[in-house]
Structure formats: structure tokens, C-alpha cells
Amino acid sequence: MAEELTHFNEQGRAHMVDVGGKPVTRREAQAGGEILVSPEVLQKIRDGSMKKGDVLAVAQVAGIMAAKRSWELIPMCHPLPLTRVDLSFRLGTDRVEILSTVACSGVTGVEMEALTAVSVAALTIYDMCKAVQKDMKIQNIRLLRKSGGKSGDYIAEVPNG
Numbered sequence: 601m602a603e604e605l606t607h608f609n610e611q612g613r614a615h616m617v618d619v620g621g622k623p624v625t626r627r628e629a630q631a632g633g634e635i636l637v638s639p640e641v642l643q644k645i646r647d648g649s650m651k652k653g654d655v656l657a658v659a660q661v662a663g664i665m666a667a668k669r670s671w672e673l674i675p676m677c678h679p680l681p682l683t684r685v686d687l688s689f690r691l692g693t694d695r696v697e698i699l700s701t702v703a704c705s706g707v708t709g710v711e712m713e714a715l716t717a718v719s720v721a722a723l724t725i726y727d728m729c730k731a732v733q734k735d736m737k738i739q740n741i742r743l744l745r746k747s748g749g750k751s752g753d754y755i756a757e758v759p760n761g
Contacts (some may be wrong), residue, residue, distance in 0.1 A: 619678060622707040627748035628684075629702050631714035633741035634695045635722045641729045641736070642691060652728045656689050659698075659724040663687040666720030667702050667713040677712050680704050685713070687721055698722055699744075709749050715741060 637645070644650045652658070664685045671679040684703040689696055700717035702710040722738045729736065745755045 614676065617676070617708075619707040622750070624705055624707055625748045627704050627706055627709050627746075629709060629711040629714040629746040630699065630744045631702075631711070631718045631742065632697065632699050632744050633718040633722055634692075634697045634739060635725050636695050636737040636739065637725075637729065638733050638736075639694070641733045642694070642696075644732060645696065645725075645729070646691060650728055651731065655725055655728045656696075658728060659689070659721040660687045662724040663698070663700060663717035663721035667700065667710075667717040670713045670716040673716065674712055678708050680706050680708065680710060680713065682710065682713065685717060687717060689721075696722075696725055698725075709746060711743050711746050715743060 641650075645655045648654055664687065666673070667685045668682060671677040682702060682704045684701065686701045688699045690699075691697075698718045698721050700714045700721070702714040702717060704710055718741050719738075722741070726736050726738065743754070743756060745753070747753045
């Protein structure tokens with residue numbers, strides 16, 4: 601079943617969807633992603649010895665700020681009164697995993713805000729660590745789950761393996 605593309609008008613030109621008639625409901629979204637780093641970078645993040653400062657603290661604030669400003673970065677996003685933005689990090693053996701949770705009571709979802717938070721947090725980690733490693737890889741930025749709204753709940757499938 602093909603979904604109707606809602607961000608185009610009858611002339612096929614982009615427009616911001618009118619959400620004014622939709623009911624206010626609780627909306628929440630969670631997104632994840634990761635940045636692959638060297639053992640040296642991972643150790644510097646762990647022990648707080650990166651020259652630019654506490655990498656994860658700065659990335660957390662950057663992600664929160666980005667979620668709040670998604671509407672300024674992504675042309676068809678609506679400005680939303682966010683009620684929650686949270687970022688967490690998990691240090692693996694060769695990566696920093698990033699998880700964001702964003703919520704609001706509003707007329708449109710917060711998926712873009714959650715994805716933007718993860719993206720900017722990963723970019724901030726890259727920026728703070730690039731003097732030590734230039735070939736870090738940002739990957740797997742994706743929506744993990746969402747709730748609320750007309751389309752209901754979504755939970756991403758976990759790949760086998």
C-alpha cells in the first residue's frame with residue numbers, strides 16, 4: 601500500500617503540512633545511532649583527557665539544543681513545545697552508542713527531533729575528537745520507536761544476529 605506524500609501541494613511543490621486541526625496528544629520518539637572510534641579516542645573519552653573537554657557532556661548539551669531547534673534546520677518541521685529531551689551514551693569496545701528520547705504534548709510527532717538530537721550529538725563527538733582521529737564513522741542513525749498520533753505506535757525491528 602503506497603502512502604500519500606503529505607509534504608507536497610497539488611502542484612507538486614513542497615509545503616509545510618497544516619496540523620492545526622489535529623488533536624493534541626502525548627508524543628514520544630526514541631532514536632539511536634553510533635560513532636565508531638579508535639581505542640585511543642575511546643580511552644580519552646572515558647578518562648576525560650580530550651583537549652576540548654568532557655566529550656559526552658558537551659555532546660549531550662548539543663543534542664538537547666539540536667532537538668529544540670530541529671524546526672530551524674529541517675525545512676518542513678514544525679516548531680514544537682518539547683517537554684522532554686534526554687540523551688544517553690554507552691561506550692562499547694569500538695564505538696559510542698547514542699540514544700535520544702524526546703517527548704511533547706502536541707499535534708505532530710517528535711521523530712525528527714529525536715533523530716536530530718542523535719545526529720548532532722554524534723557530530724559533536726566527531727568535532728571534539730577529530731584532532732586525535734579523522735576517520736571516525738557516524739552510522740546507523742535510526743528511529744527506534746515512537747508513540748502517539750494518528751499513525752499509532754512504531755517499534756523498529758531488531759535485526760537477527
